[in-house]
Amino acid sequence: MIDSRPTRAKISLTALEHNFRVAKRLAGSARVMAIVKAEAYGHGLVCMAKEFSRLGADYLGVSFLEEGITLREEGITLPILVMGGLVDEQIGRYLDFNLTITVSSVWKAVHVDEVAGKRGVKASIHLKIDTGMGRVGQNWETSNVLLGSLSRLKNLRIEGIYTHFASSDSDDLTFTRTQLERFHNVLQSAHRLGIPFELVHAANSGALVQLGEEARFDMVRPGILLYGYTPAEWLAEKVDLKPVMSLLTKAVFVKKPSAGTPIGYNSTWHSPGDRWIATLPIGYGDGFPRRAGNRASVLFGGRRCPIIGNVSMDQITIDAGDEAWLGGEALLWGQNSSGSLSIWELARSIDAIPYELLCGLTGRVPRVYLV
Numbered sequence: 001m002i003d004s005r006p007t008r009a010k011i012s013l014t015a016l017e018h019n020f021r022v023a024k025r026l027a028g029s030a031r032v033m034a035i036v037k038a039e040a041y042g043h044g045l046v047c048m049a050k051e052f053s054r055l056g057a058d059y060l061g062v063s064f065l066e067e068g069i070t071l072r073e074e075g076i077t078l079p080i081l082v083m084g085g086l087v088d089e090q091i092g093r094y095l096d097f098n099l100t101i102t103v104s105s106v107w108k109a110v111h112v113d114e115v116a117g118k119r120g121v122k123a124s125i126h127l128k129i130d131t132g133m134g135r136v137g138q139n140w141e142t143s144n145v146l147l148g149s150l151s152r153l154k155n156l157r158i159e160g161i162y163t164h165f166a167s168s169d170s171d172d173l174t175f176t177r178t179q180l181e182r183f184h185n186v187l188q189s190a191h192r193l194g195i196p197f198e199l200v201h202a203a204n205s206g207a208l209v210q211l212g213e214e215a216r217f218d219m220v221r222p223g224i225l226l227y228g229y230t231p232a233e234w235l236a237e238k239v240d241l242k243p244v245m246s247l248l249t250k251a252v253f254v255k256k257p258s259a260g261t262p263i264g265y266n267s268t269w270h271s272p273g274d275r276w277i278a279t280l281p282i283g284y285g286d287g288f289p290r291r292a293g294n295r296a297s298v299l300f301g302g303r304r305c306p307i308i309g310n311v312s313m314d315q316i317t318i319d320a321g322d323e324a325w326l327g328g329e330a331l332l333w334g335q336n337s338s339g340s341l342s343i344w345e346l347a348r349s350i351d352a353i354p355y356e357l358l359c360g361l362t363g364r365v366p367r368v369y370l371v
């Protein structure tokens with residue numbers, strides 16, 4: 001039904017491969033866990049996971065159980081780490097689907113051990129240490145409590161340990177270095193207790209670009225970088241990435257209304273009378289942000305045209321200037337034959353970030369995969 005919809009997100013597998021190679025190079029000898037949470041940042045969970053498998057990723061990272069199950073049901077065999085907080089009632093299902101569990105407290109470790117023990121299996125776990133992100137994880141200062149409890153828990157395969165940086169996209173890396181130091185302290189304690197880890201990991205895209213070897217350990221966890229963006233715009237010049245997604249639509253209605261004609265909900269824009277207005281079939285129901293109304297622009301026929309009036313659920317209107325034509329292609333972000341429009345421009349105009357815009361695209365926008 002949606003196949004012929006003029007609104008679509010084109011996903012370039014060539015760009016994806018390019019970015020993966022960049023990540024590999026930055027990773028050096030460390031392994032690469034490709035982060036595919038939130039529908040692979042809006043690019044399509046299963047398709048992206050299959051691409052990363054094909055390209056040689058070592059691990060996949062998702063946020064919650066169901067994302068991991070979807071990948072297993074689609075035949076993905078790579079190891080998968082579920083990074084979000086563990087819901088205790090779900091432990092059995094992690095084991096059913098051979099998903100690696102993030103353990104962030106003694107209580108959770110004991111509980112996972114119990115469930116695994118009852119089944120006579122070993123649960124694969126990574127310990128999560130909170131060194132300053134402040135969401136989930138055993139606090140670095142009290143990590144000995146967790147580390148010290150592990151020798152009693154015989155049904156755990158303790159494969160990894162990790163932490164997550166809060167500000168690795170900042171030009172001030174002081175706090176990131178503090179987090180690294182705290183993590184090193186925890187690793188030393190683990191070493192003293194004789195707990196071996198096959199996979200120590202910390203680096204997200206920001207740390208991968210900015211810190212290099214210092215933060216690589218055994219594995220790195222890039223997300224946004226794989227999809228063609230740095231986590232902050234100022235970092236873009238430091239690494240050669242290709243945006244993977246282009247968001248496109250086509251004019252379905254054009255007119256040249258007389259002066260004073262109001263456009264859209266609440267009549268927030270009135271025609272000066274001498275301009276062509278094109279209606280584009282994309283709105284906040286597709287995940288195109290409502291805040292973009294009267295703020296952002298699109299590229300129409302290679303020309304920058306402001307979005308005028310409020311963004312509706314299914315439509316936006318643009319000031320196309322001297323001419324507009326039915327079926328004319330409009331680029332919301334990314335690139336097409338008429339030029340390119342950085343997602344950063346839209347992000348900046350509405351105080352958003354590319355992460356939010358990409359993964360905010362809803363399921364009714366067809367994803368079209370191209371080499």
Ligand SMILES: *Cc1c(COP(=O)(O)O)cnc(C)c1O
Nearest residue numbers: 035083164204205221222223224
């Ligand atoms: C999302 C996430 C990443 C990837 O972050 P990017 O900034 O997209 O590279 C890495 N690790 C964890 C724990 C995450 O939640």
